[in-house]
Amino acid sequence: MARIQLENVTKRFGKVTALDGISLDIKDKEFFVLFGPAGAGKTTILNCIAGIQLPEEGVVKFDGEVVNLVDAAHRDTAMVFENYALYPQMTVYDNMASPLRSKLYKKDEEYIKNKVQEVAEMMKMENLLERLPSQLSNGQKQRVAMGRALVRSPRVYLMDEPLAHLDAKLRNSMRTELKAIQANFGTTSIYVTHDFMEAMSLGDRIAIVNKGKIVQIGTSDEIYYMPCNEFVAQLMGDPEINIVGGKLKKEGSGYFFTLNDVAERTYQLPEDQDLFRALDEAGLEDIELGIRPQNVKYSFEPKDDYTKCTVYSYESIGNKSVIVAEIGNLQLRMIAPNGLTVKIDQDIYVKLELDHAIFFNLETKEYVSRYNEAAVKALAAEQEG
Amino acid sequence: MAGLTIKHLYKRYDNNGKKKKGAKLNDYAVQDLNLECGQGEFIALLGPSGCGKTTTLRMTAGLETITKGEIYIGDTLVNNLHPKDRHIGLAFEDYAMYPPLTVYDNIAFNLKAKGVDKAEIDKRVREIAPLMQCDDLLDKMPVKLSGGQKQRVNIARAIIRRPELLLMDEPLSHLDGKARQAMRTEIKRLINDIKCTTVYVTHDQLEAMSLADKIAIINFGVLQQFGTPAEVYDDPVNEFVASFIGEPPMNILETTIVGDGDHFLFTFEGSDLQIKVPERYNNVVSNGFRCKMGVRPMDVLIGGPDSHGTPEKVATFENLGDERRIGVRVGETLLMLITDDETRYKAGDVIKLEVRGEKTHLFDIETGNRIRE
Numbered sequence: 001m002a003r004i005q006l007e008n009v010t011k012r013f014g015k016v017t018a019l020d021g022i023s024l025d026i027k028d029k030e031f032f033v034l035f036g037p038a039g040a041g042k043t044t045i046l047n048c049i050a051g052i053q054l055p056e057e058g059v060v061k062f063d064g065e066v067v068n069l070v071d072a073a074h075r076d077t078a079m080v081f082e083n084y085a086l087y088p089q090m091t092v093y094d095n096m097a098s099p100l101r102s103k104l105y106k107k108d109e110e111y112i113k114n115k116v117q118e119v120a121e122m123m124k125m126e127n128l129l130e131r132l133p134s135q136l137s138n139g140q141k142q143r144v145a146m147g148r149a150l151v152r153s154p155r156v157y158l159m160d161e162p163l164a165h166l167d168a169k170l171r172n173s174m175r176t177e178l179k180a181i182q183a184n185f186g187t188t189s190i191y192v193t194h195d196f197m198e199a200m201s202l203g204d205r206i207a208i209v210n211k212g213k214i215v216q217i218g219t220s221d222e223i224y225y226m227p228c229n230e231f232v233a234q235l236m237g238d239p240e241i242n243i244v245g246g247k248l249k250k251e252g253s254g255y256f257f258t259l260n261d262v263a264e265r266t267y268q269l270p271e272d273q274d275l276f277r278a279l280d281e282a283g284l285e286d287i288e289l290g291i292r293p294q295n296v297k298y299s300f301e302p303k304d305d306y307t308k309c310t311v312y313s314y315e316s317i318g319n320k321s322v323i324v325a326e327i328g329n330l331q332l333r334m335i336a337p338n339g340l341t342v343k344i345d346q347d348i349y350v351k352l353e354l355d356h357a358i359f360f361n362l363e364t365k366e367y368v369s370r371y372n373e374a375a376v377k378a379l380a381a382e383q384e385g
Numbered sequence: 386m387a388g389l390t391i392k393h394l395y396k397r398y399d400n401n402g403k404k405k406k407g408a409k410l411n412d413y414a415v416q417d418l419n420l421e422c423g424q425g426e427f428i429a430l431l432g433p434s435g436c437g438k439t440t441t442l443r444m445t446a447g448l449e450t451i452t453k454g455e456i457y458i459g460d461t462l463v464n465n466l467h468p469k470d471r472h473i474g475l476a477f478e479d480y481a482m483y484p485p486l487t488v489y490d491n492i493a494f495n496l497k498a499k500g501v502d503k504a505e506i507d508k509r510v511r512e513i514a515p516l517m518q519c520d521d522l523l524d525k526m527p528v529k530l531s532g533g534q535k536q537r538v539n540i541a542r543a544i545i546r547r548p549e550l551l552l553m554d555e556p557l558s559h560l561d562g563k564a565r566q567a568m569r570t571e572i573k574r575l576i577n578d579i580k581c582t583t584v585y586v587t588h589d590q591l592e593a594m595s596l597a598d599k600i601a602i603i604n605f606g607v608l609q610q611f612g613t614p615a616e617v618y619d620d621p622v623n624e625f626v627a628s629f630i631g632e633p634p635m636n637i638l639e640t641t642i643v644g645d646g647d648h649f650l651f652t653f654e655g656s657d658l659q660i661k662v663p664e665r666y667n668n669v670v671s672n673g674f675r676c677k678m679g680v681r682p683m684d685v686l687i688g689g690p691d692s693h694g695t696p697e698k699v700a701t702f703e704n705l706g707d708e709r710r711i712g713v714r715v716g717e718t719l720l721m722l723i724t725d726d727e728t729r730y731k732a733g734d735v736i737k738l739e740v741r742g743e744k745t746h747l748f749d750i751e752t753g754n755r756i757r758e
Contacts, residue, residue: 038561124717168589172633176712176719179701183732195562201703201710221729224706237706239566294707294725313570315595316614318631319683319723322595324570339615344577383729 002062002155002188003028004049009058011044018044019055020212026190031182033203034192035235041212042192046158049190051075062155073104078154082161084145086133093129096120096148105152112151119150122181139170146178150185157189163198175201196236200224208232219383225376226358230365233290233358239322239333241290244352245362248279248287255279257289257354261328265307270355270371278369279359288365290358296334297351298323306349314342325350387459387472387549388582389422389445394454396440396606414440416606418454422599427576427583429597431590431629437606438586442552445584447471458550474548474581478555480535482527482542489523492542499546509545516575517541533564540572544579551576551583557592569595590630594618602626624753627679627746633710633721635679639750642674651678651745655716658695661742665758670747676756677748682710684744685722687736694737702730713738 004026011019019041026032034042047053048060051072059066067075078099086095096116100107107115120126123143133141142162149157163171163178175198182189182202193199199206200220208215208223216228227233233241245260255269255276269275299306309325309332316338325332325348332350342348359368370376396415415437422428430438443449445456447468456463463471482491489510490497496506514520517537527535536556543551556572557565573596576583587593593600594614602609602617602625610622621627621635628634640651642662649662649670660678662670670676688694700719701712711730712719722738730736747756 168591169629169632169634176633176701176703176710176721179703180712180719180732197703197705200705220704220706234563238562240563292707313573315569315573317591317595318618319681338618344574379729 003064004156004188004190005059005061005064006045006048007059007061009045009048009055009060011041011048011053011055018212019048022058022212022214024207024214024217026188029186029188031185031189031191031202031204033199033206034190034209035196035199035203035206036194036209036215037235038194040209042194042209043160044212045209046160046190046192049156050077050079050158076155078149078152078157080146080149080157080159080162082164084133084141084165086141086144086148088133090132091129092125092131092133092136092144095133095144096129096151099148099152115151116147119147122184123147123150124177138166139174142166142174153187155188157185157187159189159191161192161194164194171195172197178202196238200236208235219380221376221383222380225379226367226370226373227290228367230288230290230360233360237292239293239335241292241358242296242332242352243288243290243360244330244332245286245288248285250280257287259307259330261330262307267352267354272355272371274373275359275369275371278373282361282368284361284368286362287368288360288362289352289354290360291352291354291356293322293333294335295353295356296325296332297353298325298334298336299349299351300347301349303349303351306351309348309350311342311344311346311348313344314340323348387461388424388426389420389550389584390455390457391418391420391441391445392455392457394418394441394444394456395452396437396444396449397452413437413452413606415444418603418606418608420601420608420611422582422584425580425582427585427596427598429585429587429593429600430603431587431593431600432603433629434588436603438588438603439554440606441603442554442584442586445550446473446475446552472546472549474543474546474551476536476540476543476551476553476556478558480527480539482535482538484527486527487523488519488525488527488530488538491527491538492519492523492545495542495546513541513545516578518571531564532560533568536560536568537571540575544575544581548581551581552586553583554586555588556585558587558589572596591632594630602629604629621679621746622755624677624679624748627748631681633682633723635681635746636685636718636720637677637679637748638715638718638720640676640678642670642672642676644670644672646672653715656697656714658697658715658720658738658740660740660745663743663745663758666747666756669756669758676750677753679746679748680740680744682721682723684741685720686739686741687711687722687724687726688739689737692737692739694739696735697738699730699732699734699736702732702734704729711736 006022006024009019009022036042048055059068097112100112125143163174179201205219206223207217216232224236247258249256256266257269258266309327312324312326315322321336321338323334323336355371358370361368394415395413397413432438444451451464492510493506519537557568599613600617601611604625610617610626617630640653642649643652651660697713699711700714703710709724711722
């Protein structure tokens with residue numbers, strides 16, 4: 001159990017700055033996710049906490065105590081790696097028992113037996129205990145690797161993409177299982193991933209990491225509904241959010257939005273006083289709107305308020321399908337039900353639900369405001385509490 | 386352009402006559418495979434790794450000998466034809482480009498090797514490049530390209546020969562999530578434009594579902610089902626297909642049916658959940674009948690306050706942004722449902738669970754085969 005803090009941590013590898021002034025404050029018992037693209041520096045952050053790497057600048061604190069000079073073995077962390085790193089000659093039982101037989105954390109065999117049994121039950125792998133790693137599937141191996149970390153009660157669990165090696169299906173079901181046992185951890189956990197579904201599902205809070213910097217920290221709802229810039233908005237959600245550029249014009253007390261590329265289309269923005277105030281303050285003429293695919297409506301007949309486009313592609317993905325519509329240089333992704341007969345290049349009429357739009361600054365690509373910001377903030381506050 | 390017909394195809398790897406450790410004599414990598422791909426059709430060979438899908442593709446390409454059976458491209462039996470005479474285009478997972486050649490020369494290479502004249506080559510490269518969105522890349526070297534760009538060039542190289550048949554083996558599996566999704570859309574678009582008969586190997590059901598006209602699902606070298614995406618999704622022939630297609634997969638639970646001849650219910654060990662058995666099954670089920678019930682997560686719903694659904698505790702709640710997934714324990718199994726509902730549940734909350742009984746499937750407990758009405 002520990003509160004983990006990083007203050008201004010900078011890590012360089014030769015001329016490359018891997019971490020650039022990272023500051024984090026991870027609460028006791030929190031499940032904290034580090035999320036970002038490959039090469040962002042997520043694993044390096046984890047390694048600095050574990051003590052595997054030493055930062056050039058900044059401090060790492062466990063419960064307020066600086067641990068920079070404490071070596072990895074004495075920081076009392078338990079790690080789970082992407083490649084399971086099991087002992088091939090040992091049974092599952094012995095693999096799981098191994099941390100408790102090490103010099104540092106030695107426990108008697110009776111204790112070990114109970115503990116391994118308890119964790120095996122929780123992970124639903126009591127029937128695997130006698131097997132060798134070579135007799136396990138990849139999903140089972142990963143379960144053992146995780147179980148081996150869980151038999152100890154360290155101050156913090158550090159998990160580095162534990163599900164990344166598994167195929168998409170298994171990854172999804174393992175994620176759900178991990179979610180199911182998560183409540184039993186009762187220990188601060190830091191989890192690295194590049195899969196947005198894992199981040200959204202598992203994290204009490206998520207830190208978005210990119211190019212060695214923290215881009216945003218928040219709950220899954222904050223990050224999904226109020227991304228601090230377009231980069232974050234695009235990371236969360238599949239299919240990716242639509243970003244449409246246009247001109248903003250104030251007339252009287254109302255706002256009008258004209259889509260670029262489709263000059264004849266002007267939309268009056270639905271009223272939202274908080275949003276309009278934020279737009280007044282920002283005073284932007286050029287703006288980009290982020291609209292999620294589920295907030296684009298379509299029709300195959302002309303309809304009021306709908307804009308004519310052509311179908312660029314139609315992909316059925318099982319329980320739903322994705323239509324990409326094209327107008328000028330703009331492509332719009334939208335979610336549709338299954339079983340439609342859609343032909344490529346046919347006409348389609350599209351409406352953007354502007355009352356779900358997220359507003360971004362065209363120049364900086366940063367978040368300006370969104371509809372119902374107050375409601376999103378309330379939701380986030382409720383989750384934190 | 387031509388169709389592809391595969392008749393009673395078998396493949397056995399005999400390791401130069403030595404018996405592989407643990408292998409049985411009748412261990413076929415591909416076993417009695419029959420497929421028909423019409424002219425201009427796009428079919429996907431889908432299955433877990435090691436199921437024989439790539440072996441089938443390689444036999445079609447002529448890169449692998451055929452143990453038994455026949456492969457026709459158009460009306461021509463190609464069993465004994467040299468790969469170069471089969472008029473096929475190939476695009477593999479790894480791009481295998483010539484690093485010292487520019488993108489232009491890479492694309493043109495096959496035509497040059499065939500001795501096509503320069504003006505014609507140039508015309509065809511300029512024709513293909515915009516289709517694959519690599520017109521800006523033509524002067525670049527392969528090392529300068531991203532993974533997605535390399536795969537584009539790779540496909541351009543395969544289609545420039547105007548093959549009768551285009552064979553692709555996991556062309557997207559090297560790409561990361563975002564690039565993959567974008568490239569999937571591009572391939573869909575491209576095939577629509579060039580209308581080339583295509584066989585596409587993948588282990589990703591999403592790719593198969595979104596790209597193919599028809600999907601052949603293979604397991605342990607044996608064809609399980611061959612049908613349109615809608616058919617394999619809505620009407621799976623067995624438990625394997627049902628759980629392989631769709632994400633999250635179909636919920637499959639062991640059940641004991643109870644009832645009196647007119648009305649039957651699915652009941653589950655260790656749970657008080659009961660689901661109506663569709664009436665159309667009345668003459669195949671009986672009181673005490675044991676089987677497996679399958680239902681897609683989309684067909685499990687959360688009832689409103691006056692719902693008659695079974696009250697169940699939420700075991701897992703996952704907010705994924707675009708959708709929310711809820712898991713409920715039914716005995717040992719986690720029954721999953723997907724909802725767009727904005728409510729944030731916590732583990733332990735009670736929801737009224739409604740299952741669309743008419744959307745359930747029955748599977749044999751031993752064989753996994755569909756039990757039909």
